[in-house]
Amino acid sequence: MTNIKTYNAISSKGLDYLKAHHYEINGNDAPKGILLRSQNLHDEPIDDNVRAIVRAGAGFNNIPVEELSKRGIAIFNTPGGNANAVKELTIASLVLAARPVVGAIQFANDTRGGDVSLRTESNKGGYRGTELAGKKLGVIGLGNVGSKVANTALALDMDVIGYDPGLNANTAWRVDRHIVHARSVEEVLEQADYVTVHIPLEEKNRYFIDADKLHLMKPTAALLNLSRGGIVDDEAAKEALDNDQLRVYITDFADSVLFDNPKVIITPHIGGSTIEAEDTSALMAARQLDEYLTTGNIVNSVNYPDINxxxxxxxxxxxxxxxxxxxxxxxxxxxxxxxxxxxxxxxxxxxxxxxxxxxxxxxxxxxxxxxxxxxxxxxxxxxxxxxxxxxx
The missing domain is CATH 3.30.70.260 (ACT domain)
Structure with a gap:
């Protein structure tokens, strides 16, 4: 039996698929494949017998891609596997950016004594927000996640402007015809009331949203990063918030520079953390791994061309x-x-x-x-x- 090494908690959907196709999971033999989620492989020794590494998720910056490419190791991800989960958290973040829900919950929980209902009713005016309908959402990156966010925001009666540096026919088909396609990222930043970023973290994209780009945004705008830590320069975002050049920043990636800032909401990298997303990604990963090891077909590789x-x-x-x-x-x-x-x-x-x-x-x-x-x-x-x- 071919041995597959796993890191992290991989959904049983993927593991059961591999077992049903006669693979051994974490056996004693040298592995032919590795299946993982967030494990950092940059300092891990990779056995010479390994032929493929599959990331049950979209991001792959935890894998030394260039080094392993030179060794003939195919690296895969599962684009779209957690897209719906990230989309839903992005929509929730838009609501949190428009309405002071977090503070309102804390206020309600802190109300004690007397007529709680009356006190809550009389003080709730301090938690007045705005509606998303009629506001303009800028979506940077119209891939699996960004296109879903854009289409959903349109259904919420938002005006949507999108920008994708790699815009192609597949991207164009994914988004509603009523979504405006910007010619530059600057156009999005200057117009949008809310900006959400959905691009991969590559060296060329590190700090894609930097101080210069933040200066282009409206001081009343909200910035969302549920893509990858490092896409936004958090130091620059903090400075923009402190100088009232940005109203709120919501990110799924903790950075100590952002802690204890009343204009920041941080979630602990939970964008793809749903039961459904983990099942879907694990099953996609298992199928791609099996397909490559048994037929040589490459599907969703991040380092080699696809042939199916x-x-x-x-x-x-x-x-x-x-x-x-x-x-x-x-x-x-x-x-x-x-x-x-x-x-x-x-x-x-x-x-x-x-x-x-x-x-x-x-x-x-x-x-x-x-x-x-x-x-x-x-x-x-x-x-x-x-x-x-x-x-x-």
């Missing part, structure tokens, strides 16, 4: 290699020189890496052994794996 082809031949060979010229020519020549007929060849590239899938029917044991060893000797080939179709 029906496995219709007896065998296939997956080749992870650097994205350099003449690799397909060298790979095709290798198979031809050794009299191995290629039934189908698929190739995709992203950034510095490429993935080639070769489908084969006639494949002797000697040829298979040769491919497993000699193909890796071609310059720029990182890893070669052979797959056998269990249904043929």
């Amino acid at each position: 082809e029906p496995f219709t031949t007896k065998y296939r060979v997956g080749i992870i290699h650097e994205n350099v010229p003449n690799m397909l020519g060298q790979i095709s020549k290798f198979f031809g020189d050794h009299n191995i007929n290629i039934e189908q060849l698929s190739n995709r590239a992203v950034g510095n890496y490429a993935y080639t899938m070769v489908a084969i029917n006639d494949f002797t044991e000697e040829q298979q052994e040769l491919v497993k060893t000699a193909l890796d000797e071609i310059p720029h080939v990182i890893l070669t794996r052979r797959y056998v179709n269990p249904r043929i």
Whole structure:
């Protein structure tokens, strides 16, 4: 049985799927795959037998992607698995930004003595808020979460303006036609009464909302970050709040610089923490891991290109290699020189890496052994794996 190592509490939905497909969970053998949530792998030794790491969630900054990519380890996430959960907390945060619910609850709990109902009724005027309807929401990032937030806010009678630096056809289809597409992030920040950020944390996005961008916002505006810690420069946000250049800041990521600030609401990274989201993400992760280890198909990889082809031949060979010229020519020549007929060849590239899938029917044991060893000797080939179709 193939061993899978897990970190963190993984939903039984995912673990049961792996067990049903004949995987061992946290056995004694060297693992072929790792399934995790928030565990920091940057300082963890990764066994040479590991072929895939799957994050049951969207963010993957807890995984040393570049280092593992050079070793031929495919890294996956589960985009959309917790999107509805994060969307719902974002909508709740919008309400908290519009209405002083937290303070009102504390006031009600602190009311003691006499006619509690009368005292509460006479003092509630200090907790008057505003309605979301008619206000403008700016959504930065229109991916799985941002698009859901934008569409829901529209249903709440908000005006919505969205900006996505990677806007494409898939993004466009996800959002309602009544949502205005901004040409720049500055346009969103200048117009919006509420701004919510839903972009991944990458080095280029660190402190995406910095002091300069905060200065573009209305002093009456509210800022929400339920995306990732580090997307917003919290020091700059605190300064903006202290100088009345920002009305309120709500974040799902604790930072000591924000503690004890009456204009800040912090939740302890609970955006994706629902039973449904954990089940969905774990099941997605398990299926992607199984698919890659048994067929070579790559779906939702964060470091290698996706290839998802029906496995219709007896065998296939997956080749992870650097994205350099003449690799397909060298790979095709290798198979031809050794009299191995290629039934189908698929190739995709992203950034510095490429993935080639070769489908084969006639494949002797000697040829298979040769491919497993000699193909890796071609310059720029990182890893070669052979797959056998269990249904043929």
